Amino acid sequence: MELIINHLTKTYGSKTALQDISFRVGEGIHGLLGPNGAGKTTLMRLLATLLTPSSGTVEIGGVPLQDKARVRELVGYLPQEFAFYPGMTVYEAMDYLALLSGIGGRSERKRRIDDLLEQVNLMEQRRTKVKALSGGMKRRLGVAQAMVHEPKLLIVDEPTAGLDPEERIRFRRLLGRFAEGRIVLLSTHVVEDVESTCEQMTVLQKGSLRYHGRIGDLTAAAAGRVWIAELDRAQWERDRDRFPVLSAVPEGAGMRVRVLAGEQPFAGAQQTAPSIEDAYLHLMRREESYV
Template identity: 60%
Template structure:
């Protein structure tokens, strides 16, 4: 299974949402990381054939993106915002969506639905109406519907929104088990979801891709640019006016352990720190060559 993008571009009038993106994704959970407004949802919607590119091309498992009917048979899609028929039960909604997705045999639909309800921890809510579900439950139902026909490409856009910590862990495990011989494209702005789930990460910002590689390689983007120092609240407030602060952790009393991004030591007492994936991401997306 492989996805290739070649100079894929999408414009809305004078606004360029995706600017000549060229890349390749292979089997496994692939992370798409970027801030809000970076172009992630536009890219997801292009791959789901809900939008048409302005220029460029994409091929999914050997099928050109322009062959929409064939592409839609290959993919499952969980967008940021989705809805179900509120008066249906969970079981009826999934059965209907499975039928629409081409799962014709009732016995196959029932088997698959039972497996998915257990996987997303909704087996005790099969008779609950959709309108009575909590936000997190609806999100889990959305995950189940995207997987119902066992697509070769599963596209999930901000999938852990509204999930509690235990549900997030369950979801990551579900994606990992589902991704064998498939591509799961996980789009998010939450670095933790990428670090816990993905074999590779693609950073998208301002419609372009400044990085594609492993988690470790992304962390290396911040090598020599991460510093820590201990200071009091007044010093921290002063430092925040001049330097990019990644985090500040209380140490007791008025003292804080502060983590900076800077090209050189921001303070005389600052010590170089081991970079994390999030540090590398912030160097690429937030700072973009403007470190102090």
């Protein structure tokens, strides 16, 4: 199973949302990151056949995107905002969607739905109306509906938004299990989600491909550029705009800071190993003069 994207471009009128994007993704969980407006939603909607490319090609498991009927069988999509059937119970909504996906036998549907509700921890709510679910529960139901036809490519947009820490961990495990023999494309602003679930990731910025590869290589590229220091407040006020700041935490009378810098930014500052969040910011700011 492979997703192959070749010279993909999407314009909305005169606005170019994606510009000549090419990359390949194999089985497993793949992170998709980028600041607001980078083109992530556009890319996901293209893959889900909800939009048509302006140019370029996409193949999902050898099936070209133009073959919409076959692609829809292969793809599951959980958008950031999705409307469900508020008046139905959790089970009825799932059953209805399973039926729409062409899962014929009642007992086969029941088996799959019970299994999924168990996995997303909604078994107790199976008779609850969708409109009565909490935000986090709705997210979990959204994931279950995107998985019901056992897609080979599952696209999830900000899936952990609104989940509490325990649910978030549970959810990552669920995606991990589901990704065996499939591709899961995980779009998120939560860099931690990528760090703990993905081996590879793609970063978009202003519609262009900024990075595609292993997470370890991205952090390696920021090595030697992350510095920590303890400063007094006056020095901090004076120097705070000189470097991209990763974090700044008040400590006693001073500040404990973490910044990006090409060379030692302050006397006494020490280098530290980059986290993926540091590496992401380094990538975003690489063209600036600090390096």
